[in-house]
Amino acid sequence: MNSRVIAVMSTQWGLITRPQAIAAGMSAQQIDRLVNSGRWTAVRRGVYAETRYVDTLTSHAEQRMLADRAASLRMRHPHVMSHHSAAYALRLPVLREPDPTSHLTRPGIVGTHRRDGIAQHLAPYPPEQVCIVGGMSMLGLARTALDIVREHGYLAGLVAVDSAMRLGVTRRDLLEVARQMYCWPHSTVIRDVIASATPHTDSIGETLLRDSVESLGFGTPEVQFGLTADGRTVWCDVRLGRQIYEFDGKVKILAPVDGGYADRPATDVLWAEKGRQDFIAGFKLGVCRVTWGDVWGPGANLGRSRMLREYLATCERYGTDIADLAAYRPRGPRPRPQLRPPTYRIMGWERWAA
Template structure:
């Protein structure tokens, strides 16, 4: 590889623009041969990375982020990275939207358009909301989280705001980001996401689980409800009354060799989960278990009906007060 091309890639997250490669002395035919031969990958039209880099990136974060950076570096109009693309740059866990788009915000009045897989937002922002990440100007985490709420709705917005709080953004920062959006589209969704946000959600799945239980309207909802009895400790994702709701992801049952996180026999993990559930329910608590499929939009209402039915059964059997559990309850910070 030509030294100047390697230098461009080294300073641009592994990317080189076609016009930069030409400036470095490569011909169009040489570039096309590298792509056709599988040595380079066209991340976007006119923007390339090595196949080695591309194959090393995961499909959920690494590749979408590289595509966003490729689009940004290839643009001539003044802009900043925003919304989902900014979240990826910040390492902010979010609920992926479909279709996957690159999001940038341009200077001007409120409005937007989508072209060639890039959504151009025209919304004002303050200079102090800008941060530079790997050479690309990007809206900060607070503004990014509330923008996602306005753009995609409460499911996405709550997950983004929870993540922002978990990574050190304050609720005051989120409210400050929302404040200028007085008459902006869907600002009420952003306000609701900020109001409901909670740093105790460990991940996007727990954010969705809490939202589902909140929509039942059956009482105060507590994330990360902890119990201990001197011999063991357990944390439950969500509690309402004497009922807990646990999210089960398949990754914890799948061996690491198959893309999961299990480091022991999955059968042993299932046995431990059964014993854990027995121990929790031994405190006279009911339990619902939900999976990723259960919180998808087309299953959302059916899951709510099931969880409400299970909650009602727990309430009928044990009531709702947990005053008797005071010696065993531990609180998340």
């Protein structure tokens, strides 16, 4: 590769198209030799990256971002990134798509055309909904979250909208975007999601947990239920009656180098968690520990059955009234945990995202 090729790749997230490489001085035979030798990888037909660079992108988000940018380079019409393709760049936590797709939105009539793993959404958008991230134009948080609602339905949309609200999007922002979609397909689902969404969940898992508990049919659960006594304050993920539901993700015990955020050995984390549960149970509250497999995937129905069983057992033992806990409720708002945006290794990302 000559310096002109390297310069193009460094400003395009490590990617270069075949015409760009030829314009920069490479021959078609040189390009083919690089691909056939394994030094270059064809991310999409006619779009290449260095294989050693592609191999460093191990997370799903990084791999999707590279594929989405390759799809964008192939597109001749003016467009913006949208849906999941915008969500990853915006660092918006979302559920994975069943069939990963590159989403590009173009002005024009409403509709979607899919081909070769690319979805072209011919949908209007006002200029104020567009933002620039990593040198690329994409739809902003509110529009992206609501597009995911229309694309994937209530639950995936609820996760996206909860995540957007955690990042600062207000219900008013969402309603303003929804107003522009009032006659679009699935707009009624958008209204349901906005009415149900909350900024108080701290993760995808907590959103799924809240929805599962609500589906038990015993009322709307309280999110982030606080208790304080003896100089200690804890905040519980979800409360229904006198039953507490806590979501346990493996990241709590993994070190940052392994993708988690534990700042001490796993044994210390687990011991502290045991003390926390003993503190909660001391108020005559049931505690149900829930993991990812209980709220998502094939085990969700079994997980919901266990949540119901534990709720009914707690009701029989302690009832549902929590009036006796009024004196132990924190007086101030819950301190918001510091969000930890994911670290992406897309070439040039930090320079553009700064």
